[in-house]
Amino acid sequence: MNSEIKVAPLLFVALLISPLLSQGQDTPVRNRELKGRIVETGEGIPNVHLLNLSAERATITNADGYFSMDTRVGDTVLISAIRYERKTFVVTDQMLESSGLQIEMVPFVNELEEVVVRPYNLSGKLDEDLLNLSVEEPVTAASLNLPNAYAKKRTQAERQLIEAKTGGGLIPLNPVLNAISGRTKMLKKRLARDQAYLQTQEVRARYADSLFVSELNIPEIRIPDFMYFCEMDSEFAGLADSEDLLKMWDFLKAKGLEYRKANELE
Incomplete structure (x- = not known):
């Protein structure tokens, strides 16, 4: 009689936690389409490469900067384009569900520390130095007004x-x-x-x-x-x-x- 009283609570606990255990089991992750646009100040950037490093897939933006590619949550994507800093991001559920995903790119700028070059007093800031520097016009076919100044070089x-x-x-x-x-x-x-x-x-x-x-x-x-x-x-x-x-x-x-x-x- 006593053994029956002890078994019943154990059976009840097992039935109670079994659904919770089944919910924790891993489920297969499926591919989903990630759609978005690569932009700079709101303007689409064409010919940008997007590489899914996790799945070893790649795509390229169209003329208006739009792209689509198969991804999974947790995939790492690398964005690469000429004149822009490289960017990586990890795919999230919010990104996959978004209908207006935009990724802003930052133009690549190679900044140098401020220096002064003698005897021309150059600061290293090209826009300022070009205004302050006196440079003689180089002698070219165009400066001499020669007939072949703008002729295309033949192969x-x-x-x-x-x-x-x-x-x-x-x-x-x-x-x-x-x-x-x-x-x-x-x-x-x-x-x-x-x-x-x-x-x-x-x-x-x-x-x-x-x-x-x-x-x-x-x-x-x-x-x-x-x-x-x-x-x-x-x-x-x-x-x-x-x-x-x-x-x-x-x-x-x-x-x-x-x-x-x-x-x-x-």
């Missing part, structure tokens, strides 16, 4: 093509001989190839290599080959000339799928 391929198409005398033989031999045609192809290569390199420089690896799943060693693959598409040159980073990124994502499938990288 080697451009100079060779001009040389092949010009010549002196009553009947210039140089253009005729180069046309017959095929040298002019060859130089035109070389110039077009050089220009296309430079354009491709400019496009690649707009995005960090980490984005090609993390977002497009292109191995770093194959990025040059992938860019050449994109260059062969007829839409590439027009998008490159437009300098629309968002449209070009959409194009690169689509080409990334084609490239991985063609090279069996899936």
